[in-house]
Amino acid sequence: MSECLGVLTELGNDAESEAVDAVLLLDMSDIERITSEGLNELIGFNSEARSQGVSVQLLDVCNTVRDVFKVTRLERMFEFGTIESGV
Numbered sequence: 001m002s003e004c005l006g007v008l009t010e011l012g013n014d015a016e017s018e019a020v021d022a023v024l025l026l027d028m029s030d031i032e033r034i035t036s037e038g039l040n041e042l043i044g045f046n047s048e049a050r051s052q053g054v055s056v057q058l059l060d061v062c063n064t065v066r067d068v069f070k071v072t073r074l075e076r077m078f079e080f081g082t083i084e085s086g087v
Contacts, residue, residue: 022054027083029060034068046078059083 042058049056057079061069069075 024049024054024056025081026056026058027060028058028062028065029083031065032062034065039068039072039074043074043077055079057081 046056059081060083061080066075066080069078
């Protein structure tokens with residue numbers, strides 16, 4: 001997690017200095033299930049990213065995991081995309 005926060009800090013600094021929209025893409029294609037702990041980590045990470053001006057996009061989220069986001073009403077908190085479409 002500390003590596004992710006380091007990348008996040010760099011992206012936030014780049015976005016500030018270059019006046020660009022920084023986006024961090026998370027490949028979720030290998031994730032078949034997610035626990036409440038995992039959701040909490042993503043929520044915290046997303047909040048930290050937003051505070052640094054970085055947008056997080058979850059890519060290739062399987063239907064099972066996507067359903068968890070829908071049921072918990074967290075779907076509107078995250079951006080979703082696909083690797084195939086180039087985001």
